[in-house]
Amino acid sequence: xxxxxxxxxxxxxxxxxxxxxxxxxxxxxxxxxxxxxxxxxxxxxxxxxxxxxxxxxxxxxxxxxxxxxxxxxxxxxxxxxxxxxxxxxxxxxxxxxxxxxxxxxxxxxxxxxxxxxxxxxxxxxxxxxxxxxxxxxxxxxxxxxxxxxxxxxxxxxxxxxxxxxxxxxxxxxxxxxxxxxxxxxxxxxxxxxxxxxxxxxxxxxxxxxxxxxxxxxxxxxxxxxxxxxxxxxxxxxxxxxxxxxxxxxxxxxxxxxxxxxxxxxxxxxxxxxxxxxxxxxxxxxxxxxxxxxxxxxxxxxxxxxxxxxxxxxxxxxxxx
Ligand code: TXA
Ligand code: MG
Numbered sequence: 001x002x003x004x005x006x007x008x009x010x011x012x013x014x015x016x017x018x019x020x021x022x023x024x025x026x027x028x029x030x031x032x033x034x035x036x037x038x039x040x041x042x043x044x045x046x047x048x049x050x051x052x053x054x055x056x057x058x059x060x061x062x063x064x065x066x067x068x069x070x071x072x073x074x075x076x077x078x079x080x081x082x083x084x085x086x087x088x089x090x091x092x093x094x095x096x097x098x099x100x101x102x103x104x105x106x107x108x109x110x111x112x113x114x115x116x117x118x119x120x121x122x123x124x125x126x127x128x129x130x131x132x133x134x135x136x137x138x139x140x141x142x143x144x145x146x147x148x149x150x151x152x153x154x155x156x157x158x159x160x161x162x163x164x165x166x167x168x169x170x171x172x173x174x175x176x177x178x179x180x181x182x183x184x185x186x187x188x189x190x191x192x193x194x195x196x197x198x199x200x201x202x203x204x205x206x207x208x209x210x211x212x213x214x215x216x217x218x219x220x221x222x223x224x225x226x227x228x229x230x231x232x233x234x235x236x237x238x239x240x241x242x243x244x245x246x247x248x249x250x251x252x253x254x255x256x257x258x259x260x261x262x263x264x265x266x267x268x269x270x271x272x273x274x275x276x277x278x279x280x281x282x283x284x285x286x287x288x289x290x291x292x293x294x295x296x297x298x299x300x301x302x303x304x305x306x307x308x309x310x311x312x313x314x315x316x317x318x319x320x
Pocket of ligand 2: 145
């Protein structure tokens with residue numbers, strides 16, 4: 001990536017800070033905004049220069065489409081044809097950590113790069129009050145991938161954003177630490193059949209309870225959610241999984257009460273929601289120690305499925 005070029009301002013989550021963030025978005029600038037999942041790198045989704053800036057700031061491949069963030073369901077339905085099952089999920093989980101991928105409507109006005117040229121769009125109504133206030137103040141639609149350099153650990157605090165993108169974006173709007181801590185669950189559709197394209201902040205079990213049917217996996221064999229590439233969320237250090245007895249050189253990340261002596265714990269009590277909320281912050285902190293990382297086993301149920309998904313990608317061999 002190029003050298004940093006601008007001073008990134010820190011905006012407080014006050015009326016003045018939110019108004020300034022909305023003004024920056026209207027001017028085509030990029031603002032990191034808090035959401036309940038992770039911080040997003042927000043830009044005006046209808047402004048091709050702003051959208052190009054998002055890809056440039058993150059070093060993101062052009063073929064990886066962005067999620068569009070909206071203030072209300074009517075805006076979402078104006079952009080895309082959401083199938084009945086998608087509307088059922090939207091009513092149950094929006095605003096919240098759910099993204100729906102649905103066919104674009106004509107006249108959507110999005111910059112083509114937002115959808116990477118696909119005829120579908122990913123939509124989400126975030127629940128974080130500061131995100132909602134910013135979307136309402138801006139009035140438009142906001143494209144926002146996670147506010148980290150492409151392929152690295154997602155940010156759950158303003159400090160994480162500044163460490164990764166400081167000097168490359170206009171501002172970060174401070175909304176504190178993200179409560180959910182994992183990116184949204186992404187659901188797409190094959191006709192009326194719902195497919196889980198990315199495990200995330202809502203468990204498969206909770207989604208299926210609303211659908212009344214099992215979620216399918218994407219069977220096309222294509223990477224339809226390109227963020228699903230094997231190597232992702234990568235710390236600088238190497239990472240080993242399912243480790244009950246770490247090597248002396250390793251930083252150990254524990255889960256549950258039996259991991260005595262671990263430098264970090266995702267949750268002392270073995271609570272999966274707490275572990276999800278802490279996951280990326282613990283990975284950032286462990287990575288800063290400059291030693292190999294070992295992580296204790298995390299059960300696969302509930303949010304554990306998404307936690308293990310992120311850990312497997314963080315441990316996968318790197319391309320570069
Ligand atoms: O929680 C979240 O979803 C966060 C916050 C900021 O909202 N955002 C986020 O964005 O995780 P990002 O860019 O890191 O991940 C977006 C994912 C990628 O895997 C992308 O490929 C997928 O959404 N995606 C976007 N548009 C798509 C589409 N039309 N079809 C399939 N996948 C799509
Ligand atoms: Mg991301």
